[in-house]
Amino acid sequence: MKEADMNKKVLAFFLGTIITIIPCFSAGGNLLIKNGTILTVTKGSLPKGDILIVGGVIRQIGENIEAPEGVRVIDASGKYVIPGIIDSHTHIALSGTNEMGEAITPEVNMSEVIQAEDLSIFTALSGGVTMVHTMHGSGNPIGGQNITLKMKWGRPAEELIVPQAYKTLKFALGENPKQASRPAFGGGSQRYPASRMGVNAIIRKKLLEAKNYMLQWERYLEAKKSKNPPKTLFPPRKDLRLEALAELLRGNLLARCHSYRADESLEFIDLSKEFGFKIACFEHIPEAFKITRELRREGIGISVFLDNWAYKVEASEGIAYSAAYCTRNGVLVSINSDGGERIRRLFNDAGKAMKYGGLTEEEALKLITINPAIQLGVEKIAGSLEVGKHGDVAVFNEHPLSAYTRCEMTIVEGDVYFDRNQYLKEREDAEKRGKDMKKPGGEK
Amino acid sequence: METSKKLTALFIALFVGAVLSPAEVLPTYALVNCRIVPVTSPVIEKGVVIIRDGLIESIGAIGKIKIPEDAEVIEAEGMTAFPGLILAHTSLFLELPKEERPVPGEARMPSEPQPEKKVQNPGLRAFNLLKPKKTTIDGYHRIGITTVLVAPEAGIFAGQSVLLNLNGEKPEAMVVKNPVALHINFVTERNSYPSSLMGTVAFLKQSFLDAEYYSSYQSHLARLQKGMKRPEYNPFLEAIIPYVIEKKPIVFTCGNQEDIKRALRLQDEFKLNAFLSGANEAWRVADLLKKAQVPLLVSLDFRPPLSSEYSQRGEEERKKAEKDIYPANPQALSKAGLKFALTSSGLIDPSSFQKNVREAIKAGLPQEEALKALTITPAQFLGVDSVLGSLEPGKIANLILANGEIFGEKTEVEKVFVDGVLFPIEKKAAEAKPTAADIAGTWKATVRTPMGEMEMTMELEQEGSQVKGFMSSQMGKWEIKDGILSGAELTFTLAATIMGETMEMAFSGKTEKDTIEGTISSAMGNAEFRATRIPKAME
Numbered sequence A: 001m002k003e004a005d006m007n008k009k010v011l012a013f014f015l016g017t018i019i020t021i022i023p024c025f026s027a028g029g030n031l032l033i034k035n036g037t038i039l040t041v042t043k044g045s046l047p048k049g050d051i052l053i054v055g056g057v058i059r060q061i062g063e064n065i066e067a068p069e070g071v072r073v074i075d076a077s078g079k080y081v082i083p084g085i086i087d088s089h090t091h092i093a094l095s096g097t098n099e100m101g102e103a104i105t106p107e108v109n110m111s112e113v114i115q116a117e118d119l120s121i122f123t124a125l126s127g128g129v130t131m132v133h134t135m136h137g138s139g140n141p142i143g144g145q146n147i148t149l150k151m152k153w154g155r156p157a158e159e160l161i162v163p164q165a166y167k168t169l170k171f172a173l174g175e176n177p178k179q180a181s182r183p184a185f186g187g188g189s190q191r192y193p194a195s196r197m198g199v200n201a202i203i204r205k206k207l208l209e210a211k212n213y214m215l216q217w218e219r220y221l222e223a224k225k226s227k228n229p230p231k232t233l234f235p236p237r238k239d240l241r242l243e244a245l246a247e248l249l250r251g252n253l254l255a256r257c258h259s260y261r262a263d264e265s266l267e268f269i270d271l272s273k274e275f276g277f278k279i280a281c282f283e284h285i286p287e288a289f290k291i292t293r294e295l296r297r298e299g300i301g302i303s304v305f306l307d308n309w310a311y312k313v314e315a316s317e318g319i320a321y322s323a324a325y326c327t328r329n330g331v332l333v334s335i336n337s338d339g340g341e342r343i344r345r346l347f348n349d350a351g352k353a354m355k356y357g358g359l360t361e362e363e364a365l366k367l368i369t370i371n372p373a374i375q376l377g378v379e380k381i382a383g384s385l386e387v388g389k390h391g392d393v394a395v396f397n398e399h400p401l402s403a404y405t406r407c408e409m410t411i412v413e414g415d416v417y418f419d420r421n422q423y424l425k426e427r428e429d430a431e432k433r434g435k436d437m438k439k440p441g442g443e444k
Numbered sequence B: 001m002e003t004s005k006k007l008t009a010l011f012i013a014l015f016v017g018a019v020l021s022p023a024e025v026l027p028t029y030a031l032v033n034c035r036i037v038p039v040t041s042p043v044i045e046k047g048v049v050i051i052r053d054g055l056i057e058s059i060g061a062i063g064k065i066k067i068p069e070d071a072e073v074i075e076a077e078g079m080t081a082f083p084g085l086i087l088a089h090t091s092l093f094l095e096l097p098k099e100e101r102p103v104p105g106e107a108r109m110p111s112e113p114q115p116e117k118k119v120q121n122p123g124l125r126a127f128n129l130l131k132p133k134k135t136t137i138d139g140y141h142r143i144g145i146t147t148v149l150v151a152p153e154a155g156i157f158a159g160q161s162v163l164l165n166l167n168g169e170k171p172e173a174m175v176v177k178n179p180v181a182l183h184i185n186f187v188t189e190r191n192s193y194p195s196s197l198m199g200t201v202a203f204l205k206q207s208f209l210d211a212e213y214y215s216s217y218q219s220h221l222a223r224l225q226k227g228m229k230r231p232e233y234n235p236f237l238e239a240i241i242p243y244v245i246e247k248k249p250i251v252f253t254c255g256n257q258e259d260i261k262r263a264l265r266l267q268d269e270f271k272l273n274a275f276l277s278g279a280n281e282a283w284r285v286a287d288l289l290k291k292a293q294v295p296l297l298v299s300l301d302f303r304p305p306l307s308s309e310y311s312q313r314g315e316e317e318r319k320k321a322e323k324d325i326y327p328a329n330p331q332a333l334s335k336a337g338l339k340f341a342l343t344s345s346g347l348i349d350p351s352s353f354q355k356n357v358r359e360a361i362k363a364g365l366p367q368e369e370a371l372k373a374l375t376i377t378p379a380q381f382l383g384v385d386s387v388l389g390s391l392e393p394g395k396i397a398n399l400i401l402a403n404g405e406i407f408g409e410k411t412e413v414e415k416v417f418v419d420g421v422l423f424p425i426e427k428k429a430a431e432a433k434p435t436a437a438d439i440a441g442t443w444k445a446t447v448r449t450p451m452g453e454m455e456m457t458m459e460l461e462q463e464g465s466q467v468k469g470f471m472s473s474q475m476g477k478w479e480i481k482d483g484i485l486s487g488a489e490l491t492f493t494l495a496a497t498i499m500g501e502t503m504e505m506a507f508s509g510k511t512e513k514d515t516i517e518g519t520i521s522s523a524m525g526n527a528e529f530r531a532t533r534i535p536k537a538m539e
Helices: A006-014 A119-126 A175-179 A196-225 A240-249 A262-276 A292-298 A321-329 A342-355 A361-366 A370-377 A421-435 B002-020 B134-142 B195-224 B235-244 B257-270 B282-292 B316-336 B350-361 B367-372 B376-381
Strands: A031-041 A043-053 A055-061 A072-075 A080-083 A085-091 A129-134 A140-143 A147-150 A168-172 A253-257 A279-284 A301-304 A333-334 A393-396 A407-412 A415-419 B030-038 B043-053 B056-059 B071-073 B080-083 B085-090 B145-150 B159-161 B162-164 B175-178 B182-184 B250-255 B274-278 B296-299 B338-341 B399-402 B413-418 B421-424 B439-450 B452-463 B466-473 B476-486 B491-499 B501-511 B514-522 B523-531
Touching: A031 A361, A031 A393, A043 A421, A072 A196, A080 B257, A085 A279, A085 A333, A085 A342, A085 A370, A119 A129, A119 A407, A119 A415, A129 A342, A129 A370, A129 A393, A129 A407, A140 B501, A168 A240, A168 A279, A175 A196, A196 A240, A196 A262, A240 A361, A240 B195, A253 A262, A262 A279, A262 A292, A292 A321, A301 A370, A321 A333, A321 A342, A321 B523, A333 A370, A407 A421, A407 B491, A415 A421, B030 B399, B085 B296, B085 B376, B134 B145, B134 B413, B145 B413, B159 B235, B182 B235, B195 B235, B195 B257, B250 B257, B257 B274, B257 B282, B282 B296, B282 B316, B296 B316, B316 B338, B316 B350, B316 B367, B338 B376, B439 B514, B466 B491, B491 B514
Parallel strands: A031 A072, A031 A080, A085 A129, A168 A253, A253 A279, A279 A301, A301 A333, B030 B071, B030 B080, B085 B145, B182 B250, B250 B274, B274 B296, B296 B338
Antiparallel strands: A031 A043, A043 A055, A080 A393, A129 A147, A140 A168, A393 A407, A407 A415, B030 B043, B043 B056, B080 B399, B145 B162, B159 B182, B162 B175, B399 B413, B413 B421, B439 B452, B439 B523, B452 B466, B466 B476, B476 B491, B491 B501, B501 B514, B514 B523
């Protein structure tokens, strides 16, 4: 479940947005962005510089770069050019968020239900977002396998997948898995577990099963290798659920754990040590500032809302200073959207980290660029403007952390997927057309 | 003595008759002077067809075929003979047992995780649920349809289909092939696993893996004969093994382009003999389909899926796509060189089938291609092309006589032969429409989504089968559109505007005297819908 009250959830079920669809301006991934103020995030800034993208990859960053023949040139004079924003935790572009039929469902994979026609992709682009980690919901102690996507609006689902990203598995602690499928919430019957201790116990129980499953396979494979395997030797049954957990235990899947309280987060760290799996990130975690030492020691990142707390009991101790405080204490922090709404103004949230806790501009920008890139394992291809990285770029009319800024253009791998001017023109045309239409519910 | 002999003879006759064939001997027919479109061979401008004992005995140009003395001659000057049309995916005549619903408020707190509920029924055979109705059959004869594939509809593993000739109302006599295919839908369960689409995919994969495992364990055991524990008998896996292991056809119903990709991924991973049904977005993935070479049972339902960008762009764009884009699906497939059958699945009544075939032709599908897609192609897909799908000697006498081109706007089917039985079509008979229920009034509705419940009020006006009205809740009042009541089946769409944003929803369900139950689907998924009538006095 996402962080919203029940009414909003029901409402969200029906909510869509009126849109205009802007076809991708494909230039074959070749583009020269000229004369912008370039904030590379990792390599300082250039007050007036150019970026040349060829074949979807940044080839050159500097001054007075000449456009190779046939390459489209975008004039970014007076504008700010930053790496495409990365959202480390959202639920957009999916047909379905939670598999609520069972409490433990690591066999389900979001890559099977990518909804490339979800309007939220366009919304994300309008906020400069070029990559998202779109995840299973937090209804289950062990949810499903998540997927990292590029926001290539209008392209087929399979082209959105970022194969370089970590393979991750969603876990959830606390109220959401506890209260999921409570009869009052429309479920038929109460599901186990219904307490925090139950959540911990069911995860441990299932991981023990997975270990046992791995052992069975090991024994079988060993017996098979022996000189005279018995005729009755037969492989164990392949169980996709335990197979996924085995992948976690082998280190091929990383845990991304929805967690609110400091105590349960520490318990989960203990669990990861007991079973030897890796936690990439804690999600939301309003109490992160209480356990920065442990997070830093374990190398666990956090993906948080900037100034959103007290929307439920377990979020009551959240503070707006957490992101800055954790950053300064050596924790890898990213700011997430959790959905299709905040995703269009993550740069505003990053700006707030300067007000609450006094991060520098660069530190604040990192919260939505290189930090989430590291959390997703894509820092070699995205998260900053560097030669050799993908040409994922957002262009803003003012400094991206200014309260008055807005995204003008969003580019993925050298192709323009969002152009504000073009969008406004299309919207105007649509409004003109709309005037002739009958209004829903109105007079005929 | 005489009497007892006679009685014995009568008994034998009755017994043999009952077991082997209908006692009635069919008349032999000679259709003369008609134009003949055999589909698999060139058109005969003036010809003869001889029908004997349910089969086509001979066929040819006039003068080249001897008219048998015992034949009943049917003068068919000015008429054209076509093979009977085949609809390769319907849910005709099925009477399903009523689904049990959990009683709300009946909460339990199990101490253990609950075992997986397997409500799936791949062993369900459509044949066992058939209740053929004469009025329905007459309606299909009127538009030239003589053969239908009937498949159970509900659930992920819906069950197994049967191929029927519409030759009467006796299921045993109607069967051409049974079972034909296993039918799978990308749907979810209510309140049990799998409750999400990704869960459904995982559940399908695990089921296929289990079938492979169960089957290979058994053959291993059979080879050794002893020394291994026998597996627990599993009727679920037993039912799917012929399809997963022996590669009998599995029909995946595909609601949008992503469903098509999902089905192709499963086909590829488990080496299935997959058929794709529905697939009205096949044009969007034509390249993938060309590589996959799977039989396509393409629906003539031109409504864009709710997930499509056309639906999401609002009512105007959706309607435009329904009119201009989706009818071109068959022609696009034909241009891409893909082989496909056309079906009526998703359509409300037979009359929209005819209309939509014409629309597909208008959008560029060559008429001969449309005819093939309803005759020889489905026959080949279903493995019955040696007996059905064209007019050839030795094939089953499923034949229609029409007064023009089969899909012509003014064409009428005048005579239909199914298994050699003549069904005359009454001319200009008023179309038998089921009397619509009266659903006008005010209703209290509950919409149940995976996220929770919402109360609504529904005001309905009704004019015959047309339904108008409004739905209202705290969040606004929305107009009900495209409302159609066909018998007890109610469908409508709704464009809900909440805080300035619009969402398209489609409702389909069943009405009873004081209840309406069904599903509302939107881009976000499906929601359960139940409404009860508010008595007049209370309004």
